[in-house]
Structures are given as C-alpha cells and as structure tokens.
Amino acid sequence: xxxxxxxxxxxxxxxxxxxxxxxxxxxxTGGGTTxxxxxxxxxxxxxxxxxxxxxxxxxTVNSINFTGFTxxxxxxxxxxxxxxxxxxxxxxxxxLGGNHTYSGxxxxxxxxxxxxADINCNGIFHKGNMTFPLTGVLGDWYGYNNFTYEPIRLTxxxxxTYGYVYSDEIYSGTISSxxxxxxxxxxxxxxxxxxxxxxxxxxxTNIYWDVTNVYLTNTTATAKxxxxxxATYITNLYLQGSGASLTTFTFALNLFDxxxxxxxxxxxSFSFSTSYILDLIFIEGSxxxxxxxxxxxxxxxxxxxxxxxxSTSNPLTFAGAVYGITYQTxxxxxxxxxxxxxxNDNAYSQTNLTVNGNYISTAGGSAISITSGSxxxxxxxxxxxxxxxxxxxxxxxxxxxxxxxGGIISATNLSITEAYVELGSSTxxxxxxxxxxxxxxxxxSVHNINIFxxxxxxxxxxxxxxxNTTINLTGNTTNIWNTxxxxxxxxxxxxxxxxxxxxxxxxxxxxxxxxxxxxxxxxNINRGNVVIGGVQTxxxxxxxxxxxxxxxxxxxxxxTILFSSGTTTYIYDTFQVGNNNNNTxxxxxxxxxxxxxxxxxxxxxxxxxYLQNSNALNSNTWxxxxxxxGGLNSGWIFNTPPRRLGSLGxx
Numbered sequence: 001x002x003x004x005x006x007x008x009x010x011x012x013x014x015x016x017x018x019x020x021x022x023x024x025x026x027x028x029t030g031g032g033t034t035x036x037x038x039x040x041x042x043x044x045x046x047x048x049x050x051x052x053x054x055x056x057x058x059x060t061v062n063s064i065n066f067t068g069f070t071x072x073x074x075x076x077x078x079x080x081x082x083x084x085x086x087x088x089x090x091x092x093x094x095x096l097g098g099n100h101t102y103s104g105x106x107x108x109x110x111x112x113x114x115x116x117a118d119i120n121c122n123g124i125f126h127k128g129n130m131t132f133p134l135t136g137v138l139g140d141w142y143g144y145n146n147f148t149y150e151p152i153r154l155t156x157x158x159x160x161t162y163g164y165v166y167s168d169e170i171y172s173g174t175i176s177s178x179x180x181x182x183x184x185x186x187x188x189x190x191x192x193x194x195x196x197x198x199x200x201x202x203x204x205t206n207i208y209w210d211v212t213n214v215y216l217t218n219t220t221a222t223a224k225x226x227x228x229x230x231a232t233y234i235t236n237l238y239l240q241g242s243g244a245s246l247t248t249f250t251f252a253l254n255l256f257d258x259x260x261x262x263x264x265x266x267x268x269s270f271s272f273s274t275s276y277i278l279d280l281i282f283i284e285g286s287x288x289x290x291x292x293x294x295x296x297x298x299x300x301x302x303x304x305x306x307x308x309x310x311s312t313s314n315p316l317t318f319a320g321a322v323y324g325i326t327y328q329t330x331x332x333x334x335x336x337x338x339x340x341x342x343x344n345d346n347a348y349s350q351t352n353l354t355v356n357g358n359y360i361s362t363a364g365g366s367a368i369s370i371t372s373g374s375x376x377x378x379x380x381x382x383x384x385x386x387x388x389x390x391x392x393x394x395x396x397x398x399x400x401x402x403x404x405x406g407g408i409i410s411a412t413n414l415s416i417t418e419a420y421v422e423l424g425s426s427t428x429x430x431x432x433x434x435x436x437x438x439x440x441x442x443x444x445s446v447h448n449i450n451i452f453x454x455x456x457x458x459x460x461x462x463x464x465x466x467x468n469t470t471i472n473l474t475g476n477t478t479n480i481w482n483t484x485x486x487x488x489x490x491x492x493x494x495x496x497x498x499x500x501x502x503x504x505x506x507x508x509x510x511x512x513x514x515x516x517x518x519x520x521x522x523x524n525i526n527r528g529n530v531v532i533g534g535v536q537t538x539x540x541x542x543x544x545x546x547x548x549x550x551x552x553x554x555x556x557x558x559x560t561i562l563f564s565s566g567t568t569t570y571i572y573d574t575f576q577v578g579n580n581n582n583n584t585x586x587x588x589x590x591x592x593x594x595x596x597x598x599x600x601x602x603x604x605x606x607x608x609x610y611l612q613n614s615n616a617l618n619s620n621t622w623x624x625x626x627x628x629x630g631g632l633n634s635g636w637i638f639n640t641p642p643r644r645l646g647s648l649g650x651x
Contacts, residue, residue: 001039001062001085005030006048013051016059016075036061038082044069044098055079055104066097067122073102076128080107096124096153103127103156121153125171129156132165132183155193160185176200177207184208191215195222195245201229209233214259217241221268225250234259239288242266246291250274255323258299263288263308271312272296278323282308299323303331304357315340315369321348326374332357339363340387344371355379358406366390367411370400370419380406388413388430391421391437400437407445423447434461441466441499450475453482455516457489465499465521472502476509484514484541496521496546503537506530515543522547525561528554528583536560542568549576550585558584565591565613572599578609578627588612593632596622603642611636 006021007028008014014021017035024030027047036042038060044053046068055075062082066073079102081093093108105128130152151169152158158165158172162181170187173194177183178201190211192198195218201207209232218224219241227250228234237259239247247270251258258276264283271292279300282288289309297317304310316337320328322345330341330353340363345351351373360383361367367387370376382389382404388411391402400419407424408414414428419437425445434454441447443466452473454461463483465471473480480503486492500522505511508531513523523545527535534557541564548571552559561577563569575596578585587609597617598604604622612630616622623637 003041004036006044011049015056065095069098072099076104078105095120100124105129107131126154131159180205182206186210195224301329313338315342317342319345321345321350326350330355334358337361342369343373375401377403383409384411391419392417438462440464441469443467446470448472455485457485464495469499476505476507478512481513484516494518510536512538515541519544525550528552533557538562540564544570546572547574560586563594565589568595575604578606586610
C-alpha cells in the first residue's frame with residue numbers, strides 16, 4: 001500500500017497506466033513506481049504539471065486526489081475506488097481538480113471492515129456516472145458544503161447498489177437504485193439535470209430516500225419523469241429549467257410523505273400521474289402548461305400565476321383535514337380549469353377552503369362538488385361555462401358554511417344539501433335547488449335564476465331573500481318557483497327581506513309560481529315587449545306579498561294572471577295590475593273562487609282588467625277601472641273611480 005504521484009516532465013501527457021509516469025514523491029521525486037492499484041492512493045497535484053492524464057483502461061485505486069492539478073483528466077473507462085484503507089488519504093475517496101473532461105463511470109466500493117469516506121468535487125462536474133456498490137457494513141459518504149468539502153457533482157447517473165450516500169448537496173443527471181440491498185440517499189439539496197426517468201427505484205425493498213429539496217433543472221426539449229415510491233421522504237420538489245418538454249410526476253407514497261411541488265419552469269408542460277400532493281405553487285414568470293388527467297388530492301394550498309396555463313381535465317380535490325390541515329387556499333388569478341373542483345375530506349368535516357381570484361371552469365356536470373368539509377369561501381367571481389355546483393354534506397357530521405362573496409357569473413345548476421350558503425350576484429341557467437340547509441342572498445345582489453325549487457314536507461331548510469336583492473326568474477316552464485311544501489309542516493321558512501322577485505320570461509310560455517303560502521316582499525311580472533299574443537302566469541298557494549305588480553306590455557295581446565281556486569293572496573301595500581296600453585289583463589281562476597285581501601289600509605286601482613271568480617276582501621278598497629266583470633266576483637267596484645286617487649295601486 002503506497003501513495004503514488006503522477007508526473008510527466010515538461011508538462012507532458014500520458015495514459016493512466018503509461019510506464020514511468022508514477023513516483024513515490026510529487027514532481028517526479030522519491031523514485032519511480034508502478035501504476036497505482038486497488039491498495040494505492042493516487043495523487044495528481046500542482047507538481048504533476050499541466051498535461052493531460054487519460055484513463056484508457058478500467059482502473060482500480062484505493063483513492064484518488066486531484067487537488068491543485070492544473071492539467072486535464074480525460075478518458076471514458078471505468079475508475080473504481082476501493083477504499084480498502086484510509087491510512088494515507090485522510091478518509092478521502094475522491095477529490096477532483098484541474099480540467100475535468102473525464103466521462104467514464106466512477107465506481108466506489110467498501111470492504112466489509114471499512115467505514116465512511118468523503119468526496120470533494122471542488123465545484124467540478126464529473127461528466128459520467130458515479131456508482132456506490134458498498135459491500136458488507138453500510139458506509140457513510142459525506143460531501144459537505146462548507147470551506148473544504150464540496151457537493152457531489154456529476155452530469156451522469158448516481159447509482160446506488162448498497163449503502164447510504166449522505167451529502168448536503170448532490171448534482172446529478174439521474175439517480176437510481178434497483179436491487180434489494182440495504183441502501184439509501186440522505187441529502188439536503190438534490191439537483192437532477194437529466195431527461196427520461198430521473199429516479200429509478202424499481203425494487204422497493206430495503207431502500208430509503210430522505211431529501212429536503214429536489215430541483216429538476218433540465219433545459220432540453222426531451223421529456224422526463226420523476227417517480228418516487230414508498231420509503232421516500234421529499235419535502236420540496238422544484239421544477240425549474242426551460243425547454244419544450246413534458247415532465248411527469250408520480251408519487252406512490254404514504255399519506256404524510258407527499259411533497260410540496262413548486263413550479264418555475266419556462267416552456268413545456270407537466271402532469272401528475274399521481275393522486276396526492278401537499279402544496280402546488282407556480283412562481284410568477286413560469287410559462288409552463290399544467291396538463292394531464294389524474295385526479296389530484298391537495299392537502300395544503302394551490303397557487304397559480306398569470307404566466308402559466310391550465311389544460312388538466314380531471315378533478316382537483318382539497319382534503320386538508322385528512323392531513324391535519326384545516327385551512328387551505330386556492331389562488332387562481334382567473335385561470336380557466338377544464339376539470340372540476342372538489343372539497344372532500346372523507347367525513348373529517350374540518351376542511352376550510354378559500355378561493356382567491358375568479359374561478360373559471362369549462363368542466364361539465366358538477367364542475368364544483370362540495371361533499372365533506374367545514375367551509376368554502378369564494379372571494380371572487382365563479383364562472384362555470386358548462387357545469388353546475390353540487391353541495392351535499394353529511395348530515396350527521398357537518399353543516400357547511402359556503403360563501404360566494406364574488407357571486408356566480410354562470411353555472412348550469414346549484415344544488416344545496418346540508419349547507420349554509422351565502423350567495424352573491426349569480427346567474428343559474430338551470431335549477432337552483434335547496435334540499436336541506438340554508439340559503440342567504442347577499443345584500444344588493446342580483447340573481448338571474450332559471451328555476452328555483454325548495455319543496456319538501458320533511459327536510460329542514462330556510463331561505464333568506466336578502467336586503468335590496470333582485471331575483472330574476474328567467475325560466476319558460478311550469479314551476480319556475482316552487483316552495484309549495486314545508487311551511488305548514490314547520491320545516492321551511494322564508495325571510496323575505498326587502499327583495500324583489502321578477503318573473504321575466506318573454507317567450508310566451510305558460511309559467512307558474514308556487515309560493516306555498518310563504519311571505520314575499522316585492523313580486524313583479526314583466527313578460528311582454530318581445531312576445532305577441534297571450535301569455536299566462538299562474539300563482540298557487542295562499543301567499544303574502546308586500547307589493548304585487550304586473551308591468552307586462554304585450555303588443556296586440558293580453559296577459560292572464562291565474563290564481564288557484566280557494567287560495568287567498570294577501571297584499572300588504574300595493575296591488576298594481578292592469579295598464580292603459582289597450583292590453584287586457586285577465587285575473588281569474590279556472591275553478592271556484594279565489595281571494596285577494598288587502599292587509600294595510602289603502603285603495604287598489606286596477607285599470608283595463610278582466611275579472612272572474614275573484615273575491616276582493618275589505619269593501620270599498622278594490623277598484624277595477626275601464627274593466628270587464630266576467631262574473632262570480634265580489635268586493636270589486638267596477639268602472640267608478642274613487643273620490644280620492646292616490647298612486648296607481650295604492651290609496
């Protein structure tokens with residue numbers, strides 16, 4: 001066992017095994033010796049000159065040290081470092097130096113009686129692979145990132161077949177370990193610059209990865225994949241670099257081992273072939289496209305940025321409470337999702353999600369599905385171009401608090417079960433259904449709703465129509481409003497607030513309003529202007545209205561207001577029906593009599609109407625001016641104006 005120094009006179013060059021190139025002392029001193037073998041420590045230093053040392057055949061040494069070398073180390077053959085002894089090398093297995101163009105494999109091995117050793121790359125990238133087939137007792141490999149010791153640096157593959165590799169930083173093209181020996185990697189920062197499969201760990205037995213930060217830095221247009229499985233712990237995964245490549249992530253891990261994913265890559269796309277992550281963050285300036293089709297369960301936050309794109313089409317599910325995270329945030333910056341948004345923490349019922357930025361989705365069906373959690377706040381507008389919102393909690397476990405502060409620009413349907421929902425201005429092109437729970441329309445909001453329904457004799461629910469709110473019922477079918485059951489059974493009540501409900505269909509279809517005997521504030525019918533002919537609006541139930549108004553104008557036509565037989569419609573303040581535009585308004589029922597009752601003092605003035613089966617309660621209150629008596633009416637005063645006329649419809 002000896003320390004041997006390479007030297008060629010006059011800054012000459014040679015192959016590694018050229019005779020007369022090795023000496024017992026630096027700079028050709030101490031006498032010549034043979035080429036170093038597995039028991040020898042090879043030293044190439046400043047005294048070796050500035051020539052080129054080329055490895056042309058597979059070679060094994062105990063250790064090799066290039067400190068101070070000003071020449072070039074070249075070649076493609078395998079360099080094996082046996083580490084059979086550390087007597088002369090101060091525990092160093094490898095110290096790089098000089099100009100490093102060598103691209104062969106560096107192969108480390110331990111005998112069973114040895115212990116740890118150090119690698120110092122001195123900032124140099126080895127252009128080939130490094131293999132760690134450590135035999136017998138596990139060895140500890142150190143690459144300190146401080147004054148003396150540099151990280152492990154290579155552009156090829158880091159291959160581990162036995163033992164553990166420890167380092168503050170490792171730079172590598174790829175990393176692999178595919179046998180059943182005991183082996184692992186413990187590193188603070190791992191930089192992977194390769195393409196294709198960046199990590200290969202096809203055999204999971206006896207393997208452990210503990211990495212704080214992984215940086216994927218590829219800058220080519222070649223696709224790459226990052227796959228980790230089982231006994232792997234990675235805190236943060238950074239996708240960096242550039243190039244029009246696809247990066248695929250696959251995490252088959254235990255629940256608490258999923259990483260945070262941070263994206264800052266320019267160009268290309270990435271996708272998940274996985275089901276779970278913690279944070280997903282896009283750094284502003286990244287121009288990557290988020291693609292793929294996997295359903296992603298998120299346990300912390302998702303932060304997008306203006307410069308990235310989205311084309312992923314499968315659901316994004318927030319489930320933080322499963323992980324012990326009860327407050328999560330989705331920041332969208334107005335990005336368009338082609339997949340659905342889901343809140344489902346598997347009945348933990350503690351997940352609170354806040355959505356910042358306009359949420360836009362082209363997904364069909366339940367584009368937003370809220371199944372299990374505690375609360376959801378949409379601070380900005382929601383736009384569901386093709387889909388609707390399904391809110392269905394677990395009655396025995398949770399009661400959702402869901403707030404659409406920014407309103408809903410559009411959605412096909414909104415279905416509410418076991419939830420408390422606060423709704424800003426909205427457009428629902430399908431049906432808004434309140435099955436159980438509570439719905440509050442936020443103050444000063446405007447709602448365009450095709451159909452509203454909340455009808456059940458057993459489900460407990462409440463509806464608060466809000467302060468200064470406007471609800472436009474746009475449907476052109478029967479039951480555009482259906483609250484026909486629940487009041488008499490004590491399971492449903494309405495707070496009318498100071499809301500206005502407008503029936504605005506202008507297609508000419510027959511529509512119906514089933515109030516169910518509930519209390520409403522302003523009701524306005526405006527169905528004319530577009531259609532020509534006759535239209536019909538039907539009211540069922542003995543309902544209460546603060547103000548009831550028909551402002552329908554149909555050129556050359558008429559408007560029929562049909563009340564259900566035997567019902568009483570209560571008017572607190574004004575009943576403004578009929579007009580002076582030569583359009584007849586019909587007020588009647590098709591069966592037996594119905595009743596109109598004025599609750600507060602004042603007159604009712606209805607011009608140009610046709611009345612039948614109508615019983616007006618409170619005598620000397622109801623006037624039908626320039627109108628027709630169709631028979632079976634009572635309490636109306638026809639064609640005689642009162643002595644004192646107030647505003648139309650009021651005394």
